[in-house]
Every structure is written in C-alpha cells, then in structure tokens.
Amino acid sequence: MSLSRNSREPDTTTEIVHEQSYLDLLYRKLDTEREVTARRRDEALRGQAETPQAAAERDASATMYGERLAQLNSVEQGLCFGRLDTQDGQTHYIGRLGLFDEDADYDPLLLDWRAPAARPFYLATAASPDGVRRRRHLRTLSRTVVGLDDEILDLTAPDQGHDLGLAGEAALLAALERRRTGEMSDIVATIQAEQDRVIRADLGGVLVVQGGPGTGKTAVALHRAAYLLYTHRRQLSSRGVLVVGPTRTFLRYIGQVLPSLGETGVLLATMGTLFPGVTADGTDSPEAAEVKGRAVMVDVLAAAVRDRQVMPDAGAPLEIGVEGETLRLDRDTCARARERARRTLRPHNLARRVFVDQVLDALTAQSVARTESDVFDGLPEIPLSANESPDGEVLDARDHAAIRAELAADPAVRAALDELWPVLTPRRVLADLFGSGERLASAAGDLLTESERAALLRSAGGAWTPADVPLLDELAELLGEDDTEARAEQARRQREERAYAEGVLHILEQDDEIIDEEVVRVRDILDAELLAERQQLRGDLTAAQRAARDRTWTFGHVIVDEAQELSAMDWRLLMRRCPSRSMTVVGDVAQTGAVAGTSAWGDVLGPYVGDRWRLRELTVNYRTPAEIMELAGRVLAEANPELRAPTSVRETGTPPWRRGVDPAELPDRIGSIVDDELAAADGGTVAVLCPAALRPALSSAVHTTATTSGSPDRVSVLTVNQAKGLEFDAVVVVAPEEIVAASPRGYNDLYVALTRATQRLGLVHTGPPLPALSGAAELPGEPVR
Numbered sequence: 001m002s003l004s005r006n007s008r009e010p011d012t013t014t015e016i017v018h019e020q021s022y023l024d025l026l027y028r029k030l031d032t033e034r035e036v037t038a039r040r041r042d043e044a045l046r047g048q049a050e051t052p053q054a055a056a057e058r059d060a061s062a063t064m065y066g067e068r069l070a071q072l073n074s075v076e077q078g079l080c081f082g083r084l085d086t087q088d089g090q091t092h093y094i095g096r097l098g099l100f101d102e103d104a105d106y107d108p109l110l111l112d113w114r115a116p117a118a119r120p121f122y123l124a125t126a127a128s129p130d131g132v133r134r135r136r137h138l139r140t141l142s143r144t145v146v147g148l149d150d151e152i153l154d155l156t157a158p159d160q161g162h163d164l165g166l167a168g169e170a171a172l173l174a175a176l177e178r179r180r181t182g183e184m185s186d187i188v189a190t191i192q193a194e195q196d197r198v199i200r201a202d203l204g205g206v207l208v209v210q211g212g213p214g215t216g217k218t219a220v221a222l223h224r225a226a227y228l229l230y231t232h233r234r235q236l237s238s239r240g241v242l243v244v245g246p247t248r249t250f251l252r253y254i255g256q257v258l259p260s261l262g263e264t265g266v267l268l269a270t271m272g273t274l275f276p277g278v279t280a281d282g283t284d285s286p287e288a289a290e291v292k293g294r295a296v297m298v299d300v301l302a303a304a305v306r307d308r309q310v311m312p313d314a315g316a317p318l319e320i321g322v323e324g325e326t327l328r329l330d331r332d333t334c335a336r337a338r339e340r341a342r343r344t345l346r347p348h349n350l351a352r353r354v355f356v357d358q359v360l361d362a363l364t365a366q367s368v369a370r371t372e373s374d375v376f377d378g379l380p381e382i383p384l385s386a387n388e389s390p391d392g393e394v395l396d397a398r399d400h401a402a403i404r405a406e407l408a409a410d411p412a413v414r415a416a417l418d419e420l421w422p423v424l425t426p427r428r429v430l431a432d433l434f435g436s437g438e439r440l441a442s443a444a445g446d447l448l449t450e451s452e453r454a455a456l457l458r459s460a461g462g463a464w465t466p467a468d469v470p471l472l473d474e475l476a477e478l479l480g481e482d483d484t485e486a487r488a489e490q491a492r493r494q495r496e497e498r499a500y501a502e503g504v505l506h507i508l509e510q511d512d513e514i515i516d517e518e519v520v521r522v523r524d525i526l527d528a529e530l531l532a533e534r535q536q537l538r539g540d541l542t543a544a545q546r547a548a549r550d551r552t553w554t555f556g557h558v559i560v561d562e563a564q565e566l567s568a569m570d571w572r573l574l575m576r577r578c579p580s581r582s583m584t585v586v587g588d589v590a591q592t593g594a595v596a597g598t599s600a601w602g603d604v605l606g607p608y609v610g611d612r613w614r615l616r617e618l619t620v621n622y623r624t625p626a627e628i629m630e631l632a633g634r635v636l637a638e639a640n641p642e643l644r645a646p647t648s649v650r651e652t653g654t655p656p657w658r659r660g661v662d663p664a665e666l667p668d669r670i671g672s673i674v675d676d677e678l679a680a681a682d683g684g685t686v687a688v689l690c691p692a693a694l695r696p697a698l699s700s701a702v703h704t705t706a707t708t709s710g711s712p713d714r715v716s717v718l719t720v721n722q723a724k725g726l727e728f729d730a731v732v733v734v735a736p737e738e739i740v741a742a743s744p745r746g747y748n749d750l751y752v753a754l755t756r757a758t759q760r761l762g763l764v765h766t767g768p769p770l771p772a773l774s775g776a777a778e779l780p781g782e783p784v785r
C-alpha cells in the first residue's frame with residue numbers, strides 16, 4: 001500500500017502560537033549557549049600556561065569549546081522538529097541537539113534525537129504506542145513555526161497505521177515530495193522504525209544493512225555515524241569514523257548531512273583516496289578492474305616483491321670494483337644472505353638490513369683476506385717469533401670494522417646492494433609490474449592467464465586507478481615503510497610552523513604597538529615555539545583529518561556504502577583500517593555493477609569474521625514511486641529472479657514513458673527531451689543516464705540546451721556507474737538495451753539507472769525495446785522502432 005497525504009492539521013492556530021512561544025524559548029537558550037561557549041573558547045585561547053601540560057589542557061579546552069560552538073551553529077535550521085506527549089501527561093520536545101535548563105535542575109528543554117528518551121518518537125505506533133499518546137511534527141521555517149502534523153497513537157482513532165508501519169506519515173510525505181537540490185538532506189525528523197533499529201544498533205562487530213534502492217541505506221549509514229559518535233564519543237572521537245562511498249560526486253552529494261547534524265569527526269572517502277599521496281583518477285577496463293580486485297593478487301604481489309630480491313647467475317659472480325680491487329659476490333653467498341633475510345619474515349625494506357649485513361660480512365672477509373695476503377706480498381719470509389702462530393691474523397677486530405665501514409660507504413658496493421635487494425616503494429613495484437609483460441609473467445605464474453595478464457599491462461606514466469589503490473596498500477605492507485623520509489618531512493613542517501609562528505608574532509606585535517603601548521604584549525604570553533605547537537594542534541583538529549594523511553591509521557568504526565561494489569582486495573584494505581572489526585556495511589546485492597563486486601555478503605566477510613556478522617534488512621523504498629518500481633521490478637527479475645524489489649512508499653500517478661530514436665538523431669533529439677523534462681520537473685533536477693560511449697556527445701548537446709533554458713545546474717549527463725547512490729527528480733535512460741549488453745551485470749546496471757528517479761522516468765531506446773521495459777507507456781506519435 002502506498003502513502004497518500006494524510007496530514008491532520010490542528011483546527012486552531014492556538015497550538016501554533018503555543019509552539020512558537022516554546023520555540024522562541026529554545027532559540028533564546030541556543031543564543032545564550034553560543035555566547036557563553038564563544039566566550040569560554042576565547043578565554044581558553046587567551047589563557048596563559050606555565051607548563052607544557054597546562055598548555056595542552058588549555059588547547060584541549062579551546063578545541064572542545066570550538067567544536068561545541070560549531071555544533072551549536074550547525075543546528076540553526078530545524079532546531080526542534082518534534083514533540084511527544086506521553087500517556088502519563090509528560091511532554092518532550094525532540095531536536096537536533098540537547099538543551100537543558102540550568103535553573104531547573106538541568107531539566108531537558110530539548111532532547112537530542114539520539115538520546116534514549118527520544119526513541120519512542122521514531123518507534124511508537126498505534127499498535128505499540130510505548131507510552132506515547134501523541135506524536136507531533138513541527139514544521140518550521142527559520143525560527144518560525146509554519147505548521148503541525150499530529151498523530152494520536154490510539155487504535156480507535158481513524159486513519160491510523162497501515163501495512164508499511166510508517167511513523168509521521170504527513171511529515172514523511174512532505175519530505176519525500178520535496179524537489180531535489182543535488183545535495184542530500186538529513187532525515188532526522190522522519191526516521192522510520194526499521195531505519196531507527198539500524199541506526200541505533202550496537203557499535204561492536206560487523207553489521208550488514210541490505211536494502212533495495214531508495215530504502216534509505218545512505219541516509220541511515222550517515223545517521224548511524226552521528227548516533228555512534230554521540231553515544232560512544234569518548235571511544236570514537238580519538239580514532240574517528242570512516243565513511244566510504246562509491247565516487248567523489250557521491251561524497252559531494254552526501255557531504256552536508258553530517259555537518260548539518262553537528263558532526264565533524266568523520267572522514268568521507270572513496271576507495272581511490274585511501275592511499276595518501278595517490279590520486280586515483282584513471283579508469284580501468286572492466287576486465288582489468290576485475291582481475292586487480294581478485295584475492296589472488298595478494299600472491300601475485302608477494303611474488304613480484306620476491307622477484308626484486310635478485311641473485312647473480314650461477315658461475316657468474318657479481319664483480320664489484322673497490323679502490324682498484326675487484327671483490328666478487330657469488331650466487332651461493334647471496335642466496336644464503338637472502339635466506340637469512342627472508343627468514344626474519346620482515347617486510348622487504350626492513351629485511352634488507354639483514355641481507356646487507358650478510359653481504360657486507362662476506363665482502364669484508366674477502367677484503368680482509370686480500371689485505372692480509374697483500375701485507376706479505378713481496379716481503380722476504382720473516383721467521384715467526386715464539387708466541388706467533390702461522391695462522392694468526394694480521395688485522396684485528398678494529399681493522400675489520402674499519403674495512404666493513406668503508407665497504408658499506410663505497411658507491412660500488414651500495415650500487416651492488418641496490419641491484420640485489422633494492423629499497424622499494426609500492427608505486428615503483430606496481431608501475432614496474434604492470435609495465436612489463438615479463439615481470440607479470442614471472443610474478444603471476446599460473447595464477448593468471450595470459451589474457452588476464454595482458455589486461456593488467458599499462459603504459460608507463462599512466463594514471464593510477466581506484467583498483468590500484470588496494471594493491472598499493474598491499475605492497476606497502478609487503479615492503480614495509482621506511483619512515484626516514486616521513487620523519488624528515490615532519491621536521492621540515494615543524495620548522496615551517498615555527499617560522500610561520502614567528503611571522504604571526506611579528507605582525508601581532510606591530511598591532512600591539514599601534515593599538516596600545518600599555519597592553520600585554522603578545523610575546524609576553526606566547527612564544528613562537530608554543531604558538532607553532534598550537535598551530536599544529538589546531539591544524540590537526542579532528543581525528544578524521546589526521547587519518548586522511550596516514551595510511552596506517554586505524555579507525556574506531558568504518559561505514560561502507562554501496563559495499564556491494566567492493567572487490568576482495570578492497571575489503572583487505574578496509575579490514576586493515578579497522579582491526580576492531582566495528583563496521584557497518586551498507587549495500588544491495590541487486591545493484592552490483594562491478595564484475596569484481598559481490599553477490600553474497602558471506603563470501604566477502606567470511607575470510608575476516610567467519611559467520612560473526614549481523615544482517616538487517618530495509619524493505620521500504622522512499623525514493624522511487626510505485627509506477628517506476630513496477631517497471632524496475634521486472635528488470636530486477638531478469639537480473640536476479642530470486643530477489644524482491646522494495647515496496648514504494650508513494651505513488652505519483654505518472655507512469656514511465658518510452659520512445660524510440662534513431663541513433664544518428666540522438667544528439668539532436670536529446671535537447672528537446674531534456675527541455676520537456678526540465679519543464680515537467682518544475683524546478684527539480686534532471687539526469688540523462690547513458691552508456692559511457694554516448695556520454696560525450698549527449699553531454700555537449702544537453703549542456704547547450706540547459707544553458708539556453710537557464711538551468712545548467714539542474715541537468716546532469718552520467719553513466720550508470722557515476723549515478724550510483726544519487727537521485728534526481730526526472731531521469732531519462734538512453735539506450736537501455738546497450739546498458740544491458742555492455743556488461744555481464746547489465747540488467748543490474750539498468751535496475752540502478754531506473755531507480756534513481758524520485759518523480760519521473762523516461763526511456764529512449766535506439767534499438768528494439770527490451771521486453772522487460774515494454775510496460776512503459778509509448779509516447780503518442782513517437783513510433784517505437
């Protein structure tokens with residue numbers, strides 16, 4: 001059953017007047033809190049500190065007040081959105097954060113939506129009212145109450161409940177019918193019971209949230225992050241929370257949700273950004289992406305690293321010229337050194353020290369023997385004295401050490417060591433491996449076929465791709481990080497910060513001189529060292545920001561959206577970032593587009609947590625109207641007959657349309673199609689979703705039209721992959737038959753495309769229409785080819 005508007009407005013304006021006066025009180029309270037917090041932060045910033053510990057405490061206070069102020073500022077819009085009246089006569093207001101009355105024993109004036117006492121607002125139903133008599137949604141515009149929606153939770157009241165068990169229908173419907181802006185909004189006022197249970201699930205372990213398109217998985221994932229940070233702040237704020245999304249466009253789309261909920265301790269990232277210093281903006285062929293994502297790449301990379309630990313050929317020792325002498329390293333000596341180094345089980349760059357030691361020992365022995373024989377060379381036989389043995393050494397331990405040190409510093413010896421056991425970076429190993437058919441053949445052995453290896457070959461200097469990132473991460477583990485460079489970089493940054501601080505003090509002092517001779521000089525209370533330190537503290541405000549720069553950072557909780565797209569190698573990287581395995585995995589196996597992606601959660605999680613993961617399902621589609629979901633359901637049946645599409649919460653009365661267009665005419669025709677949709681969407685957003693090959697031509701045609709009609713910001717032309725997780729008021733899917741043909745998961749891709757629409761869907765086919773889409777209404781006068 002779908003939702004129809006069922007708002008029951010209170011009959012008098014008295015209620016609104018009453019609520020307005022309460023809202024005024026809340027905003028007065030908010031304003032006061034802001035002033036007090038800003039004052040305390042400023043006092044903390046000005047505070048003198050005699051000891052480093054006092055300085056650290058002062059800085060921590062300043063940071064805390066700063067964060068609280070940001071939070072107080074973020075809740076300006078929609079501060080209070082709900083009210084609960086309980087059967088025992090109490091009233092609670094629910095809002096974006098908690099406000100308390102200091103003068104009345106800290107009675108709550110406003111309950112934070114995440115507080116346990118606020119929970120019945122989301123869970124109570126007429127059948128199970130949980131002590132609630134009435135749930136009220138307040139509609140506000142800035143600081144003004146503009147409307148109310150009441151629900152009396154009483155089974156005898158008319159129009160209560162229906163088979164979807166929705167809470168706050170009228171407010172929900174109003175939220176769902178709002179035109180899309182290109183930025184996701186929070187759903188804090190209208191979270192539904194099945195969503196609430198996911199948001200408030202326990203922190204520990206892996207929680208999988210499986211749900212069809214539009215069931216609010218992304219919204220729920222973000223609200224869960226906010227809930228966890230509120231409930232487990234101490235545990236999570238130092239390690240931070242990581243949210244992984246499919247594309248940068250998607251991250252921009254969701255970017256405002258957490259700040260609007262007052263949370264900043266979350267790092268939003270795509271898989272492609274999780275190796276600091278690498279920009280993965282290249283694109284792989286589907287085959288290359290699939291091969292790179294396979295778990296077997298772990299063995300291929302380990303072999304590629306081993307291949308870099310080279311030995312001289314048997315019978316052809318490496319000759320090293322040192323000060324006119326030739327030292328020789330034969331295969332056996334090198335093999336023994338390699339064996340010793342490998343047996344340490346240390347990563348390549350760290351095991352190198354053992355290899356180098358062994359080789360230097362061997363070279364030193366050779367050099368010593370040579371020197372000793374040289375000492376006597378050409379000298380007449382000198383008889384031994386009574387206490388000398390004929391095998392006695394001429395050079396003592398100190399001489400040996402000196403020879404060894406000279407050898408270690410000798411450029412020829414170093415070059416030989418670099419050849420045999422080079423210091424390696426992940427980028428160098430991967431670039432060399434994918435740049436050479438020979439290296440690939442050696443490392444992959446029987447693990448990959450010839451054509452799979454060929455798919456991995458890339459031209460020198462080519463861009464990194466998102467599928468390379470987990471491989472680089474794996475290599476970083478196999479190689480071990482030599483942190484000499486990082487330490488030098490840190491020292492350099494400290495020097496820079498000190499220089500900057502000196503500059504700041506200089507400017508402030510000039511101000512002091514201009515303003516007042518009598519005031520305390522800034523240098524009297526702050527020296528450059530301290531200011532530099534504070535700069536650093538403030539520069540690295542949140543755990544999320546520090547985590548973004550540090551590959552080895554481990555997070556307190558990891559949330560993965562569109563998780564069905566992740567490959568086995570992606571999962572390895574994420575598990576490394578989350579050793580506690582406190583994770584929320586959000587996705588839909590029916591929407592898997594990547595060939596390396598998943599069709600069963602147990603398959604990807606099993607290697608890490610066995611069967612110790614919990615599954616929650618979301619079943620109601622809040623985005624896509626029933627008319628469109630009916631068509632999408634047929635496409636899903638082609639892709640995965642065993643899966644069921646979620647139930648739409650609403651109908652629009654507008655069925656999807658279809659029309660055939662000659663491929664040659666497509667760029668000319670798409671303009672007027674988009675024009676029609678822009679008009680029908682009435683200020684909303686329009687997306688043209690098409691196969692990658694058509695995108696450039698369609699983009700330029702659509703851009704011209706949209707610019708002419710003055711709405712370029714409302715129109716996008718995207719591939720299905722780029723549209724993952726996004727939504728638009730009107731969607732036009734071009735060449736659906738090509739989308740289906742382009743990939744083994746083509747019907748899944750088409751399912752994703754159809755379910756991006758919140759209001760209208762059109763299909764433009766350039767060949768015979770797919771039978772699954774024949775339910776769409778053929779536009780009059782437009783023959784379908």
Ligand SMILES: Nc1ncnc2c1ncn2[C@@H]1O[C@H](COP(=O)(O)OP(=O)(O)OP(=O)(O)O)[C@@H](O)[C@H]1O
Pocket residue numbers: 172175176184185186187190191192195211212213214215216217218219220588591622623724725726727755
């Ligand atoms: N309880 C709710 N109240 C209001 N709006 C909601 C609610 N739940 C979901 N929505 C809205 O429904 C739309 C779909 O939500 P979301 O993008 O989170 O779904 P999804 O399951 O991640 O979809 P997909 O898998 O297709 O990307 C969004 O506009 C979201 O704001």
